[in-house]
Amino acid sequence: MSWLPDAVPGDTPFARVLGLVPPARDTFAALHARVLAPGVLPPRTLDLCRRRVAMLLGVDPEGGLPGPPGAAGATVEQVAALRRWPTAACFDDDERACLAFAEQYVLDPHAVSDADVRALEARFGAAGVAALVLGVAVFEAAARFRAALDA
Amino acid sequence: MTGRLAPPPGGTTPFDHCPAAWAAFNRFYGTLWSAGRVDQPTKEVARLRNARRTGCGVCKNLRFAGARAAGLDEARVDLIADGYQASALPARWKLAIRYTDALLALPDAPIDPALRRDLLAELSPAEVVELTATITTAIAFSKAAVALGAPAEMPRLEVPTPTPDGAVAGVGR
Numbered sequence: 001m002s003w004l005p006d007a008v009p010g011d012t013p014f015a016r017v018l019g020l021v022p023p024a025r026d027t028f029a030a031l032h033a034r035v036l037a038p039g040v041l042p043p044r045t046l047d048l049c050r051r052r053v054a055m056l057l058g059v060d061p062e063g064g065l066p067g068p069p070g071a072a073g074a075t076v077e078q079v080a081a082l083r084r085w086p087t088a089a090c091f092d093d094d095e096r097a098c099l100a101f102a103e104q105y106v107l108d109p110h111a112v113s114d115a116d117v118r119a120l121e122a123r124f125g126a127a128g129v130a131a132l133v134l135g136v137a138v139f140e141a142a143a144r145f146r147a148a149l150d151a
Numbered sequence: 152m153t154g155r156l157a158p159p160p161g162g163t164t165p166f167d168h169c170p171a172a173w174a175a176f177n178r179f180y181g182t183l184w185s186a187g188r189v190d191q192p193t194k195e196v197a198r199l200r201n202a203r204r205t206g207c208g209v210c211k212n213l214r215f216a217g218a219r220a221a222g223l224d225e226a227r228v229d230l231i232a233d234g235y236q237a238s239a240l241p242a243r244w245k246l247a248i249r250y251t252d253a254l255l256a257l258p259d260a261p262i263d264p265a266l267r268r269d270l271l272a273e274l275s276p277a278e279v280v281e282l283t284a285t286i287t288t289a290i291a292f293s294k295a296a297v298a299l300g301a302p303a304e305m306p307r308l309e310v311p312t313p314t315p316d317g318a319v320a321g322v323g324r
Contacts, residue, residue, distance in 0.1 A: 003267050006276040020277040023186055024284050027179040027315070034175040058258030109294040110206065117155040117299065129156055130168035133295050134176065141284075141291035147257045148283050 002150045014064045014142070017151040032065045032142065035135040040128045043068035044075075045095050049102040049132070050139045051082055056106045057143035063151075064142050097123055102136045155300035165299055180292075181315035183285045184215070189278050191217040191312060196240075197247040197282065198289045199231050204255055207293035208303040217312035246273055247282070254286050 001013065008019035018025045036046050047068050051061040067073040074082070078095075081088035085099045101120060104111055120129045145151065156165040166173040184194065195218030202210035214228075230238040235248050246269055253262050270279050311317065 003262075004276040004279060005271070017280060018284070020280045021187070021284070023182045024179070024281060027175070027182045028284070031172070031175040031179045034172045039169070039172075056258075105294055105298055109297040112298040114155055114300065121156065126156055126159070126165070127168040130165045131172065133156075133298060134166055134169055134172050137291040137295045138176070140294070141288040144254060144257055144287040144290060145283055148254055148262055148287065149280070 004149060012063055012065075013151040014146055017149050018145070028142070029065060031138060035131070035138050036068050038072075039131055041098070041124065041131045041135070042094075043072040044078075045098050046131075046135045047073040048078060048082065048085075048091075048095055049098055049136055051079065052085070052099055052102055053106055053136060053139040054143045054146075055082065056103065057140070057147050059143050059146045064146055094123065098132055101132060102139075105133075105136050106140055154302075155298075176292075177313065177317060178315045180288055181313040181317060183281060183288065184217070184313045186315065187281045187285070189274070189281050189285070190221060191215065192221045192223040193243055193247050194218070194282065194285045195223050196231055196244040197251045197286045199228060200248045200251040201255065201286060201289050202293055203231065204252070205290065205293045205297065206303075207296045207301060208305055209296045209301040210289070210293045212305050212307045214307065214309045215312040216309055219309060243273060246270065250282070251286050254283070254290060 002017050004017060004020070006020060007016040010016040010019050015025070018028065036043050036050070050067060051074060054061040054064065061079075075090065077090045078088075081090055085091050085096060091099070097120060101112070101116065104116070117129060120132065124132065158164055158167050162168070164173070166176070184191065187194075195215050198215075199211060202213075227240060227244075230240050231244075231248060235245060238245075240248075249266060250262075250270060253260070253266055274282065
């Protein structure tokens with residue numbers, strides 16, 4: 001429960017708090033949906049990053065804005081194994097590459113190297129790298145906001 | 152302005168590879184900066200504090216014009232540094248710096264009760280939300296510039312304050 005004394009009706013603590021500023025709530029919801037929409041990267045891959053970023057920042061991945069609809073998001077097996085993504089068999093190489101980048105981004109972006117970005121670009125193309133960076137940044141902003149306000 | 156990922160032909164930032172998502176980001180960030188209740192200098196102080204702490208060579212050398220016009224001059228910007236507590240900065244800006252530092256320390260240290268009290272004494276709950284969203288977004292996107300190879304330094308550059316229908320100069324470039 002947030003430490004803010006005010007809130008508005010909403011499905012989650014995040015919605016109840018961000019809803020205190022309706023234009024921010026509405027534009028952020030549109031942004032979040034946009035970065036998770038089908039595109040150069042699969043929504044499932046981005047949903048895995050969303051969940052991992054939330055975990056790294058100490059918030060429940062289920063407590064923020066929703067992930068991709070239906071079966072497009074992370075599988076039940078992947079959600080259960082997400083802390084073990086480097087070795088768990090339910091993740092493919094593309095997903096591991098994105099999760100590795102997401103972790104490095106959150107923990108120490110200065111450690112991202114030219115070679116890291118070149119490898120991602122070879123795998124996903126420039127548009128894929130841009131989509132990944134944009135998505136991870138949006139997920140980090142949301143998770144840090146939630147961690148700050150207990151939302 | 153990044154060394155690691157080129158913009159597409161005709162673009163100005165790597166995020167132009169994803170025009171719909173980039174436009175959605177600009178609507179959100181521009182809304183926070185130009186359609187909010189919290190004054191722009193307070194948000195700019197927090198943005199610059201993060202830029203210096205995160206080490207983003209682009210972010211720390213950008214100046215948003217709205218904050219400059221509202222009184223955040225370069226002499227005051229110079230005080231957004233270690234030892235700011237004893238500086239002549241207004242108490243409200245010191246609070247913004249303190250909050251930025253606390254946001255950067257998450258999740259290892261939660262926002263402490265004294266800081267929560269001080270924020271709610273200075274700002275309405277909606278303003279706390281707006282300031283928090285602005286700072287956490289600045290933190291997250293300054294990392295984008297770092298990860299994509301922004302230079303460690305660049306000349307100081309004043310740019311228009313982000314608006315919902317315009318691009319944010321320097322982010323990711």
